[in-house]
Amino acid sequence: MKRFLALCLLSFALIVTLASCQTGKISSVGGDIVVASKGFTEQDILSELLAQQIAATTxxxxxxxxxxxxLVTHNALVAGKIDAYVEYTGTAFVTILKQKDIKDPKIVYEKLKQAYAQKFNLEVMPPLGFENTFAMVIRGEDAKRYNLKTLSEAAQYTPQWRGGFGYEFMEREDGFPGLAKTYNLRFAQSPRIMDLGLIYRALLQKQVDMINGNSTDGQISRLGLVVLKDDKQYFPPYQAVAIARQQTLQKYPKLRTAISQLSGKISADEMQQMNYLVEGELRDIKEVVSEFRKSKGL
Known part of the structure; x- marks a missing residue:
């Protein structure tokens, strides 16, 4: 009887295993492939996009x-704790590689691709199609009152303003220190270091007068905010690219094809719209990504 039960359990386990191999699945624990997010809405969306794309095509x-x-996400990738995530070329080039920024996006991409392969055994995949640069954001009413369009124009008013910026932006070499020097930005007091999830609320509630956001943030248009033009071209290009471990791509050849199918598929407006649906309309990320993939025939 015990042998019979054991055989039954073994047969059931084999059936479950075979069934699970028929199509990829997304799981919170355990998996062949681990994809990651850097911890904010857009990254959560892109992580879900990678996960759904891989699961649906492999x-x-x-x-x-x-x-x-x-940096934490990059280190996890190098250490083999994860297999892929979406990064921005300027971030990788300046923050990870510690290189001086270059303005030509094609040159940055090629240099990044070569350096990541040589230094980390990582492959920088083709760009997804959009760029997400840092955005210095102010209230629409202030932009209208002072007729402000550029950072250079805003610099004369910042001594009376309060700044509110994320921790990473305050620390990064392509962040606030260099920006302040380039535009001679001075504030009434030292900028507040804020959680990115609260930064737009602080701007609307007039706790601060200028914040750092991202150019594809859904809140910008929804809340009537204004992005000041980087007229001195301080920020490097920030093309969104998937980065994967070469060892993983060699182990699972179909993975490369799955990720490559996303190349050039996302425009800046489409990324901003997905961010808005999640943050503005509180839509479920899985549903938003699924609808996007369907719209692209993926």
Whole structure:
């Protein structure tokens, strides 16, 4: 009887295993492939996009993890704790590689691709199609009152303003220190270091007068805010690219095809719209990503 029960359990386990191999699945724990987010809405959306794309086009089981910064996520990738995530070229080039910024996006991409392969055994995949640069944001009413369009024009008013910026932006080499020097930005007091999830609320409630956001943030248009033009071209190009471990791509050849199918598929407006649906309309990320993939025939 015990042998019979054991055989039954073994047969059931084999059936479950075979069934799970018919199509990829997304899981919070355990998986063949681990994709990651750097810990904010857009990154959560892009992580879900990678996960759904891989699960739908391969027989791989996908796990997702969430981190807090570019450096932490990069280190996890190099250490083999994750297999892929979406990064921005300027962030990788300046923050990770510690290189001086270059304004030509094609040159940055090629240099990044070569350096990541040589230094980290990582592959920088083709760009997804949009750029997400830092955005210095002010209230629409202030932009109208002072007729402000550029950072250079805003610099004369910042001594009376309060700044509110994320921790990473305050620390990064392509962040606030260099920006302040380039535009001679001085504030009434030292800028507040704020959680990115609260930064737009602080601007609307007039706790601060200028914040750092991202150019594809859904709140910008929804809340009637204004992005000041980087007229001195301080910020490097920030093309969104998937980065994957070469070892993983070699182990699972279909993974490369799955990710490559996303190349050039996302415009800046489409990314901003997805961000808005999640943050503004509180839509479920999985549903938003699924609808986007359907609209692209993926």
């Amino acid at each position: 027989n791989l089981k996908v796990e997702q993890r969430r981190f807090t910064s570019a």
